[in-house]
Amino acid sequence: xxxxxxxxxxxxxxxxxxxxxxxxxxxxxxxxxxxxxxxxxxxxxxxxxxxxxxxxxxxxxxxxxxxxxxxxxxxxxxxxxxxxxxxxxxxxxxxxxxxxxxxxxxxxxxxxxxxxxxxxxxxxxxxxxxxxxxxxxxxxxxxxxxxxxxxxxxxxxxxxxxxxxxxxxxxxxxxxxxxxxxxxxxxxxxxxxxxxxxxxxxxxxxxxxxxxxxxxxxxxxxxxxxxxxxxxxxxxxxxxxxxxxxxxxxxxxxxxxxxxxxxxxxxxxxxxxxxxxxxxxxxxxxxxxxxxxxxxxxxxxxxxxxxxxxxxxxxxxxxxxxxxxxxxxxxxxxxxxxxxxxxxxxxxxxxxxxxxxxxxxxxxxxxxxxxxxxxxxxxxxxxxx
Amino acid sequence: xxxxxxxxxxxxxxxxxxxxxxxxxxxxxxxxxxxxxxxxxxxxxxxxxxxxxxxxxxxxxxxxxxxxxxxxxxxxxxxxxxxxxxxxxxxxxxxxxxxxxxxxxxxxxxxxxxxxxxxxxxxxxxxxxxxxxxxxxxxxxxxxxxxxxxxxxxxxxxxxxxxxxxxxxxxxxxxxxxxxxxxxxxxxxxxxxxxxxxxxxxxxxxxxxxxxxxxxxxxxxxxxxxxxxxxxxxxxxxxxxxxxxxxxxxxxxxxxxxxxxxxxxxxxxxxxxxxxxxxxxxxxxxxxxxxxxxxxxxxxxxxxxxxxxxxxxxxxxxxxxxxxxxxxxxxxxxxxxxxxxxxxxxxxxxxxxxxxxxxxxxxxxxxxxxxxxxxxxxxxxxxxx
Numbered sequence: 039x040x041x042x043x044x045x046x047x048x049x050x051x052x053x054x055x056x057x058x059x060x061x062x063x064x065x066x067x068x069x070x071x072x073x074x075x076x077x078x079x080x081x082x083x084x085x086x087x088x089x090x091x092x093x094x095x096x097x098x099x100x101x102x103x104x105x106x107x108x109x110x111x112x113x114x115x116x117x118x119x120x121x122x123x124x125x126x127x128x129x130x131x132x133x134x135x136x137x138x139x140x141x142x143x144x145x146x147x148x149x150x151x152x153x154x155x156x157x158x159x160x161x162x163x164x165x166x167x168x169x170x171x172x173x174x175x176x177x178x179x180x181x182x183x184x185x186x187x188x189x190x191x192x193x194x195x196x197x198x199x200x201x202x203x204x205x206x207x208x209x210x211x212x213x214x215x216x217x218x219x220x221x222x223x224x225x226x227x228x229x230x231x232x233x234x235x236x237x238x239x240x241x242x243x244x245x246x247x248x249x250x251x252x253x254x255x256x257x258x259x260x261x262x263x264x265x266x267x268x269x270x271x272x273x274x275x276x277x278x279x280x281x282x283x284x285x286x287x288x289x290x291x292x293x294x295x296x297x298x299x300x301x302x303x304x305x306x307x308x309x310x311x312x313x314x315x316x317x318x319x320x321x322x323x324x325x326x327x328x329x330x331x332x333x334x335x336x337x338x339x340x341x342x343x344x345x346x347x348x349x350x351x352x353x354x355x356x357x358x359x360x361x362x363x364x365x366x367x368x369x370x371x372x373x374x375x376x377x378x379x380x381x382x383x384x385x386x387x388x389x390x391x392x393x394x395x396x397x398x399x400x401x402x403x404x405x406x407x408x409x410x411x412x413x414x415x416x417x418x419x420x421x422x423x
Numbered sequence: 424x425x426x427x428x429x430x431x432x433x434x435x436x437x438x439x440x441x442x443x444x445x446x447x448x449x450x451x452x453x454x455x456x457x458x459x460x461x462x463x464x465x466x467x468x469x470x471x472x473x474x475x476x477x478x479x480x481x482x483x484x485x486x487x488x489x490x491x492x493x494x495x496x497x498x499x500x501x502x503x504x505x506x507x508x509x510x511x512x513x514x515x516x517x518x519x520x521x522x523x524x525x526x527x528x529x530x531x532x533x534x535x536x537x538x539x540x541x542x543x544x545x546x547x548x549x550x551x552x553x554x555x556x557x558x559x560x561x562x563x564x565x566x567x568x569x570x571x572x573x574x575x576x577x578x579x580x581x582x583x584x585x586x587x588x589x590x591x592x593x594x595x596x597x598x599x600x601x602x603x604x605x606x607x608x609x610x611x612x613x614x615x616x617x618x619x620x621x622x623x624x625x626x627x628x629x630x631x632x633x634x635x636x637x638x639x640x641x642x643x644x645x646x647x648x649x650x651x652x653x654x655x656x657x658x659x660x661x662x663x664x665x666x667x668x669x670x671x672x673x674x675x676x677x678x679x680x681x682x683x684x685x686x687x688x689x690x691x692x693x694x695x696x697x698x699x700x701x702x703x704x705x706x707x708x709x710x711x712x713x714x715x716x717x718x719x720x721x722x723x724x725x726x727x728x729x730x731x732x733x734x735x736x737x738x739x740x741x742x743x744x745x746x747x748x749x750x751x752x753x754x755x756x757x758x759x760x761x762x763x764x765x766x767x768x769x770x771x772x773x774x775x776x777x778x779x780x781x782x783x784x785x786x787x788x789x790x791x792x793x794x795x796x797x798x799x800x801x802x803x804x805x806x807x808x
Contacts, residue, residue, distance in 0.1 A: 066615035073589070073613070204458070205805055216614070216774060218607045218782075225595075225603060228458070228801040229794035230451035372783075375760075380778055389601060389791040390784050393765050397603075398757075399780035406774040409614035416613040420590055420805035 042074050045415060045422050046104075046151050048081040048090075048144060050171075051163030052123070055185050055211075056082075057114045058408035059162060064107050066412070075419060078104035080157070081147055082113060082123065085165065088140035089113075089123045089132045090147060105132065141171055148175040156422040158415055161186040162408075173199050176206065181421055183414045184209040185407055190292070191285040191300055197292055206421060208414035213286045214240060214381045214401040216410030222397060223293055226387055233294060235386040235394075236355040240286045242379035242402035243269050243277040244308075244351040249377045251339050252348055257308075258329040265324070269379060269402075273320045278308040280351070280362050287353040287360045296358060306363025308335075308351075342366040348374050372396045427459050430800060430807050431489075431536050433466040433475075433529060435556075436548030437508070440570050440596075441467075442499045443793035444547060449492050451797070460804060463489035465542070466532055467498060467508065470550065473525035474498075474508045474517045475532060490517065526556055533560040541807040543800055546571040547793075558584050561591065566806055568799045569594040570792055575677070576670040576685055582677055591806060593799035598671045599625060599766045599786040601795030607782060608678055611772055618679060620771040620779075621740040625671045627764035627787035628654050628662040629693075629736040634762045636724050637733055642693075643714040650709070654764060654787075658705045663693040665736070665747050672738040672745045681743055691748025693720075693736075727751040733759050757781045 047063075049056055063077050070077060080103060081090035091103045105113075113126055127134045135143040144159070151157040157180040161168055166188035173196065176182055182200065184190065190197055190209060201207055210220045219238075226233055239245045246269050250260040261278070264270050270277050284305045291298050311317075313327045342349045347366040350373050354361045367374040372394075376382050381401025384394035400406050432448075434441055448462050455462060465488060466475035476488045490498075498511055512519045520528040529544070536542035542565040546553055551573035558581065561567055567585065569575065575582055575594060586592055595605045604623075611618055624630045631654050635645040646663070649655050655662050669690045676683050696702075698712045727734045732751040735758050739746045752759040757779075761767050766786025769779035785791050 062615055069615050210610075216610075216616075217780065218603050218610060221606055221610070222603045225601075225606070225798035225802070226794070229601070229797040230447055230454050231601075231794050378778070389788075389794050393763070393784060395602065395782075395784035397780075397782055399775050399778060403774075409611075409616050409774050412614040413610035417610070 042071070042076055043419060043422055044076050044078055044155055045419060046078045046080045046155055046157050047415065048083075048147055048157060048159050049079060050083045050144075050159065050161045050168060051165070051186065052082055052084040052113075052117045053162065053164070054404035055407045055411065056162035057117055058404045059160065059411050060110050060114050062408055062412050064110060067107070070416070073416075075416065077415065079110055080104060080151070081144070082110075083140060083144065084117070084123055085163070086140075087123050087134055087136040088143055089126060089134055090143055092131060092133045144171055145174055145178075148178045148180045152179040154423075156181065158183055158418060160184075160411060160415065161189065162411065164188065166192055169196050169200075176200060176203060179206075181206045181208075181418045183207075183411055183418070185211040185411050187212045187282075187285045187289065191288050194292070194297055194299055201292075206418070208417060209289070210414050211407045211410035212289055214238075214383060214397070215403060215407040216413070217381060217383070217397055217399050217401055219290075219383050219397055220293065222385065222395065223290065226385065226389070226395075227294070229389075231387045231389045233385060233387045234356065234391075236290050236294075236353075236383065237373065237386075237394075238353055238381065238383035239350055239373055239376055240353050240381055240383070240401065241277060241283045241351065242381060242400070243271075243274075244280075244283065245376055245381065245401075246379040248348070248350050251335065252343075256329070256332040257335040258324075258332050261328060262324060273315065273323075275309060275313075275315060275320070275323060280305045280307055283351065283353050284360075284362045287355055287362055290353075291355050291360045294355070296360075298360065303360045303362060308364075338364065350374065350376070372398065427456070427461055428804060428807055429461050429463055429540055430804060431463045431465045431540050431542045432800065433468075433532055433542060433544045434464060435468045435529075435544065435546045435553060436550070436571065437467055437469045437498075437502045438547065438549070439789035440792045440796065441547035442502055443789045444545065444796050445495050445499050447793055447797045449495060452492070455801070458801075460801065462800065464495055465489060465536070466529070467495075468525060468529065469502070469508055470548070471525075472508045472519055472521040473528055474511060474519055475528055477516060477518045529556055530559055530563070533563045533565045537564040539808075541566065543568055543803060545569075545796060545800065546574065547796065549573065551577055554581050554585075561585060561588060564591075566591045566593075566803045568592075568796055568803070570596040570796050572597045572667075572670045572674065576673050579677070579682055579684055586677075591803070593802060594674070595799050596792045596795035597674055599623075599768060599782070600788060600792040601798070602766060602768070602782055602784050602786055604675075604768050604782055605678065607770065607780065608675065611770065611774070611780075612679070616772045616774045618770060618772045619741065619776075621675050621679075621738075621768065622758065622771075622779075623738055623766065623768035624735055624758055624761055625738050625766055625768070625786065626662060626668050626736065627766060627785070628656075628659075629665075629668065630761055630766065630786075631764040633733075633735050636720065637728075641714070641717040642720040643709075643717050646713060647709060658700065658708075660694060660698075660700060660705070660708060665690045665692055668736065668738050669745075669747045672740055672747055675738075676740050676745045679740070681745075683745065687745070689744075689746045689748070693749075723749065735759065735761070757783065
């Protein structure tokens with residue numbers, strides 16, 4: 039048999055993606071064991087606190103300390119029902135740290151394990167404040183896996199520090215959930231094949247909205263249906279603003295080596311600024327404001343259709359520019375044919391000049407996103423002892 | 424700056440793919456240097472002989488010995504014009520080994536470098552005899568990168584030995600050239616997401632033939648046109664037999680863990696056995712025999728079309744079975760829409776249940792295949808010192 043290798047994991051963020059990741063880790067125990075791997079969760083943090091294996095356990099057996107599987111399963115159940123991590127301390131074997139103490143403890147664990155077994159710090163939060171912690175654990179020699187887009191889309195200096203040791207960071211799930219978009223772009227770059235263009239529909243929500251509009255439904259009705267299907271954020275304007283797509287575009291553009299910031303991206307919002315969260319509540323927006331947008335959007339759908347095109351909300355990365363917004367797309371193209379909430383990405387390069395490399399599939403969902411994070415962790419295995 | 428890491432490479436096979444790989448390595452020097460990598464070619468073999476850095480050079484500086492770039496460029500030029508490797512010895516710094524001596528030297532180099540820097544043995548040949556050498560270099564701790572399908576499609580025991588140390592072998596370019604098919608399947612497996620079906624058009628040649636047939640052209644004319652465009656093997660029956668697709672299907676099926684051999688695959692040939700290479704020359708086949716097939720193929724195209732379908736030559740991997748042959752496919756599906764020589768692969772799993780993960784793009788060509796091999800080599804970097 040292959041020797042068993044241990045990958046200690048410290049999970050930041052215990053929402054939908056984080057909990058699915060823990061469940062995937064538990065259900066893959068025997069699969070990973072066949073691969074000669076054991077994934078050991080040594081700490082789980084939410085926005086308020088950190089639960090970590092106790093110092094005594096860690097000191098006694100740095101190479102084996104781990105939260106046990108029954109505890110992790112209970113943690114998932116407990117967090118699903120809204121309980122704080124502090125409610126779990128009674129289950130023993132763990133220590134609770136809160137606020138600034140939690141941040142210090144994360145660094146302590148990183149320092150302890152970086153020189154022994156290695157550590158993968160996995161960020162499934164949605165926080166932009168975590169970036170300093172991530173930079174510090176990277177500088178200590180740990181690995182980082184991100185589902186969280188924020189650390190890669192804040193200051194360019196932060197991005198550059200995070201990706202400086204490129205082999206120790208993975209972030210497939212920040213773009214297209216589990217779809218192999220980052221992996222493909224990275225492979226193409228490594229082979230010296232110059233990428234000239236990346237174009238895609240990178241939001242499952244907006245993909246769904248655009249293909250429903252094509253069927254002649256009013257914009258307001260489609261958005262409300264998407265919300266009730268659970269396809270949107272609690273405030274659908276978080277999707278309709280295009281900022282989430284812009285962050286994904288920025289990550290891809292920066293991956294191509296472009297020194298670009300979120301401000302450099304031309305982003306088209308699907309609602310005017312006077313309908314923004316600063317001016318009205320979600321209820322008012324959905325209740326009365328949004329229907330005022332129906333006519334202008336219908337006109338654009340009709341104008342596209344009259345030329346044999348369809349309207350898509352796309353991200354285009356080309357000629358050192360990144361643009362995000364509505365575009366008329368030929369019906370008979372991968373983007374034009376897209377239906378429902380699938381993502382699609384077209385990559386053009388020297389090797390993929392005549393017809394692009396196309397990657398298409400489910401690009402959202404906690405389950406799929408967590409699967410992408412897990413694949414990233416496994417892909418780091420050569421860096422662990 | 425990142426520290427520089429060295430990846431010694433021993434190239435087996437110096438045909439179209441091998442030469443493109445050498446050219447890619449040379450043209451990526453500054454890119455790889457920015458990534459902290461230097462790819463050092465320590466030996467190049469063709470079917471007759473091996474040119475390797477001299478023992479003196481190797482002993483003096485095992486960590487730096489390499490063929491120099493001017494020599495590698497000359498080697499590419501020389502092999503393109505059909506000269507044997509032996510004609511290059513006069514350029515100095517290298518030693519020539521022939522026949523069994525060459526095989527022994529490959530193992531010597533592998534033994535020497537496996538314990539110091541590591542070695543990537545890169546098989547761009549089309550030989551089935553190389554498998555013993557590859558197993559031996561793997562057992563010595565070296566890495567293997569394959570564009571050659573044969574070592575993975577012979578005996579299941581050989582396959583299992585080669586992939587036993589799965590992190591030390593890469594073979595993306597054996598299926599779909601540079602398309603990230605193997606990488607995607609491997610990621611999905613690692614995340615515990617069970618794959619229920621893989622279906623694809625895995626031959627650029629047969630993809631081209633099938634989409635031309637759709638336009639009403641006779642089979643014989645399409646095949647002859649494909650040959651004159653350089654889309655087929657010198658004897659087009661090597662493509663039309665479906666065996667190349669079957670090998671790709673077998674690699675994917677074995678990757679799913681299925682203990683299967685080439686004999687277990689149901690393969691539909693596009694010509695009857697009485698038209699085979701044992702019965703007639705390529706000239707006779709193309710000159711008079713093939714046109715006898717036009718009518719029956721036209722009937723199948725028409726039958727498909729009358730149901731709104733198109734005929735595709737596909738590989739289906741499902742329910743522990745792998746089948747390769749003609750199928751009627753809905754016009755309005757990724758496979759049905761395929762035109763020209765692109766490959767397309769659809770992967771269904773738990774995460775990609777409602778709509779498959781689709782990967783599409785150029786799946787042939789020496790340039791693209793070599794780019795995939797180079798990306799595989801770079802992906803092994805964590806295993807080198």
